[in-house]
Amino acid sequence: MILKLAWRNIWRSKRRTAITLGMIIFAVVLSTLTMSIKEGMYENMIKSTAGDFSGYAQVHLKDFWVEKTLDYAFEVDQKMVSTIEAEKNIDGYLPRVEGFALAAMYNITKGTAVLGIDVEKEKTFTKLNERVVEGEYLLPDDESILIGSGLAKYLKIGVNDTLVLIGGGYQGRSAVGKYHIKGIVKFGSPELSKQLVFLPMKAASTFFATDGLVTSIILKTGSSDKGIAAAKHLQKNLGDEYEAMNWKELNPELVNMIETDKVEGYVFMFILYLVISFGIFGTMLMMLAERKHEFGVLVAVGMKRVKLALMVWGEILILSILGSILGLICAFPVCYTFFVKPVRYGEEVAKMAEEYGIEAVIKTSLAPGIFIEQAVIVGLIASVIAIYPFLKLLKINAVNEMRS
Amino acid sequence: MLLVKIAWKNIWRNKVRSFVVITAISLGLWAGVFGSAFVQGMMKSKVEDVIQTEMSHIQIHVPKFRDEYDGSLYMKNGSEIADALRAKDQVEAVSERMISMGGLASSRKNGMIKLVGVNPADEKHVSDIYTKVIEGSYFESKKKRPIILSEKTAEEYGIKMNSKIIFKMLDVDGQMTDIAFKVVGIYNSGNPMYDKMTAFVKLDQMRQGFGIETGSNEIAVWLNDHNQSETIAHDFQDKYSDLEVLPWMDLSPGMRMMIEAFDVYLYIIVGIILVALLFSIVNTMLMAVLERVREIGMLMAIGMTKNRVFKIIMYETVFMTMIGAPIGLLLSGLTVGYFGKNGIDLSGAAYEAQGFGSTVFPYLDIESYINVTIMVLFMAVLAAVYPALKALSLKPVEAIRKI
Numbered sequence: 139m140i141l142k143l144a145w146r147n148i149w150r151s152k153r154r155t156a157i158t159l160g161m162i163i164f165a166v167v168l169s170t171l172t173m174s175i176k177e178g179m180y181e182n183m184i185k186s187t188a189g190d191f192s193g194y195a196q197v198h199l200k201d202f203w204v205e206k207t208l209d210y211a212f213e214v215d216q217k218m219v220s221t222i223e224a225e226k227n228i229d230g231y232l233p234r235v236e237g238f239a240l241a242a243m244y245n246i247t248k249g250t251a252v253l254g255i256d257v258e259k260e261k262t263f264t265k266l267n268e269r270v271v272e273g274e275y276l277l278p279d280d281e282s283i284l285i286g287s288g289l290a291k292y293l294k295i296g297v298n299d300t301l302v303l304i305g306g307g308y309q310g311r312s313a314v315g316k317y318h319i320k321g322i323v324k325f326g327s328p329e330l331s332k333q334l335v336f337l338p339m340k341a342a343s344t345f346f347a348t349d350g351l352v353t354s355i356i357l358k359t360g361s362s363d364k365g366i367a368a369a370k371h372l373q374k375n376l377g378d379e380y381e382a383m384n385w386k387e388l389n390p391e392l393v394n395m396i397e398t399d400k401v402e403g404y405v406f407m408f409i410l411y412l413v414i415s416f417g418i419f420g421t422m423l424m425m426l427a428e429r430k431h432e433f434g435v436l437v438a439v440g441m442k443r444v445k446l447a448l449m450v451w452g453e454i455l456i457l458s459i460l461g462s463i464l465g466l467i468c469a470f471p472v473c474y475t476f477f478v479k480p481v482r483y484g485e486e487v488a489k490m491a492e493e494y495g496i497e498a499v500i501k502t503s504l505a506p507g508i509f510i511e512q513a514v515i516v517g518l519i520a521s522v523i524a525i526y527p528f529l530k531l532l533k534i535n536a537v538n539e540m541r542s
Numbered sequence: 543m544l545l546v547k548i549a550w551k552n553i554w555r556n557k558v559r560s561f562v563v564i565t566a567i568s569l570g571l572w573a574g575v576f577g578s579a580f581v582q583g584m585m586k587s588k589v590e591d592v593i594q595t596e597m598s599h600i601q602i603h604v605p606k607f608r609d610e611y612d613g614s615l616y617m618k619n620g621s622e623i624a625d626a627l628r629a630k631d632q633v634e635a636v637s638e639r640m641i642s643m644g645g646l647a648s649s650r651k652n653g654m655i656k657l658v659g660v661n662p663a664d665e666k667h668v669s670d671i672y673t674k675v676i677e678g679s680y681f682e683s684k685k686k687r688p689i690i691l692s693e694k695t696a697e698e699y700g701i702k703m704n705s706k707i708i709f710k711m712l713d714v715d716g717q718m719t720d721i722a723f724k725v726v727g728i729y730n731s732g733n734p735m736y737d738k739m740t741a742f743v744k745l746d747q748m749r750q751g752f753g754i755e756t757g758s759n760e761i762a763v764w765l766n767d768h769n770q771s772e773t774i775a776h777d778f779q780d781k782y783s784d785l786e787v788l789p790w791m792d793l794s795p796g797m798r799m800m801i802e803a804f805d806v807y808l809y810i811i812v813g814i815i816l817v818a819l820l821f822s823i824v825n826t827m828l829m830a831v832l833e834r835v836r837e838i839g840m841l842m843a844i845g846m847t848k849n850r851v852f853k854i855i856m857y858e859t860v861f862m863t864m865i866g867a868p869i870g871l872l873l874s875g876l877t878v879g880y881f882g883k884n885g886i887d888l889s890g891a892a893y894e895a896q897g898f899g900s901t902v903f904p905y906l907d908i909e910s911y912i913n914v915t916i917m918v919l920f921m922a923v924l925a926a927v928y929p930a931l932k933a934l935s936l937k938p939v940e941a942i943r944k945i
Binding site: 164175248391401409413414420 | 556558559561562563565566569570573576577580581584609610735806810811814815817818819821822825826828829830832833886888902
């Protein structure tokens with residue numbers, strides 16, 4: 139009965155309903171957009187720092203990540219391949235053998251990270267070929283290398299020069315080689331550019347004496363979340379001998395940065411919720427003031443105050459739920475617009491961001507969690523605020539209200 | 543004048559309505575100011591931390607030295623340059639340093655570390671590292687070859703106070719030399735990235751290691767006014783054209799980007815708050831106008847022109863804005879002042895791990911204060927236009943007929 143009255147009241151005054159609903163819908167859209175922008179920024183950061191090159195997840199032999207020596211090389215056997223392929227979150231995998239070597243040119247030497255790569259697979263999954271800024275990309279049988287642009291600059295060498303690499307190979311063997319530089323690759327991060335050397339897997343096998351063994355398997359997944367799920371499943375299926383790490387474990391500093399930023403974001407969201415809450419509160423106050431006469435009459439003709447209060451509370455509850463759902467529906471196209479057409483930073487910032495390998499755009503995230511979360515939060519805020527009219531109506535004085 | 547009077551009286555006739563609008567305006571203003579102050583304060587403290595501990599305002603090197611810390615790239619006349627800089631008015635302090643990237647070995651670990659040779663008396667004026675010594679002291683002991691390590695390095699290498707360590711470095715001719723040091727102090731700057739790499743020794747001992755008598759490969763400059771860093775660095779650069787003079791924002795590659803990105807972020811924040819405010823005022827005013835349909839219809843019926851009705855509503859908004867704004871400003875002044883002094887504790891965040899204090903001190907410069915206020919007031923008045931126009935579209939007869 140009370141609910142029925144509430145429902146009818148909502149449709150009795152369409153204007154009032156429209157305004158209240160509008161406020162709630164707008165609140166949901168705004169807070170969702172804000173959150174979506176933030177999450178989008180993180181996704182962008184994660185993608186450019188972790189995803190593009192080192193993958194959202196990797197598999198190594200246990201302890202490789204800490205020790206980082208070639209002695210932790212392992213064979214990619216049939217069992218490993220089928221375990222990885224059985225994992226539905228993984229779109230593909232890339233074997234790499236990672237070691238260290240000194241690169242020498244005339245009298246300059248520099249420590250480098252030497253990566254043996256599967257030339258064809260890198261092309262599909264990490265688009266390494268598109269990073270070549272000078273010279274050409276590798277072929278699987280090449281005895282040549284690609285080097286980072288920062289390294290080339292430091293050693294003062296270019297395409298078609300020859301570089302001597304001296305390092306440690308598998309199980310204490312020494313690794314020495316002379317390689318023709320076929321191309322120069324540029325990475326967003328100056329750190330990577332300064333120290334990377336790429337060799338085709340076959341040549342790397344000879345250089346490090348690893349004989350086809352690899353140190354890491356980069357797992358390519360559709361999103362960062364899938365990377366986490368994939369690493370978790372693989373860890374279970376591969377056993378303790380291996381370590382399947384997700385991007386969070388691989389990039390603890392990035393995670394730190396995001397976590398810090400999130401807390402700052404909460405403070406801002408709190409301020410935004412406060413403004414929104416007051417918008418909703420104001421709308422309710424106006425509603426109460428406007429319907430004084432009506433409430434007075436209802437109490438005068440014998441309606442219990444509790445019932446009256448419940449009825450109004452029900453009205454607001456219905457409106458909150460309706461508003462949250464509608465807000466959710468309206469928020470989607472707004473966020474989608476910024477997802478397809480991201481806002482670009484100003485020229486100067488854009489240039490710097492790109493130097494860092496971060497896409498210089500503000501792009502929203504369309505993760506469904508954000509939408510639902512914000513709709514629920516705003517809905518809750520509205521229902522909590524509804525306690526005010528509820529309490530107010532419990533103490534209503536019929537005569538005074540009707541007189542006004 | 544009559545219209546102004548009517549508008550003023552209207553405001554006090556319906557107190558609830560006016561209260562809602564006035565509060566919305568003051569709250570919106572507060573949110574705008576406080577939000578910006580929070581972001582700006584956060585930025586400021588991050589920047590200040592980095593400047594005070596790691597960067598100082600300006601650093602001078604031989605070009606390319608920073609690439610690989612090549613020992614042969616040093617300023618032979620470092621002390622002369624330092625003295626010349628000290629004589630300048632804008633400069634408060636100058637510290638010469640000699641830096642080597644070399645090997646540190648212990649029974650537990652072999653690794654690279656950046657050993658910074660400093661003159662403690664000078665260094666204290668350009669970096670606050672001396673305040674972050676948690677064990678031992680900042681070069682106050684009488685030990686012959688003192689070194690100060692970070693807590694992190696000490697842990698990683700398993701080194702304790704008073705133990706002896708060997709540092710392997712290349713001298714200016716590229717010859718390998720070993721020097722022994724004794725640990726006299728352990729510091730923790732709060733930034734693990736910095737701590738992991740950096741240790742301090744005395745400048746003359748570092749020079750000995752390099753095999754030189756005088757000279758330095760880094761000169762850190764502290765200015766009177768940190769906002770002048772860029773212009774002054776530019777002036778110095780012109781004077782010492784064969785050296786590389788960099789202001790703090792160019793010393794770390796991500797710094798400038800971080801600052802610029804923060805500005806963009808600030809605009810977004812203020813933008814969102816303004817939109818929220820706009821909507822909440824439009825809403826309230828709309829309700830206020832539509833509630834008064836009968837009243838406005840009556841006014842129109844007895845001959846008040848639409849133009850005048852519009853004016854009344856706008857005047858009302860302006861008045862309410864004028865009441866709400868000082869309240870909002872007072873509120874923001876108080877909160878920014880209070881938290882600016884006491885800080886907002888965000889220790890739940892991973893701040894420490896990133897090298898920043900976990901407390902944010904909101905801060906807003908006068909310029910932004912004024913900007914935000916003007917924007918909010920403008921928005922408030924703008925928000926009244928639509929409801930006022932809506933009122934104009936009323937037809938007197940129909941309006942009166944409504945309940």
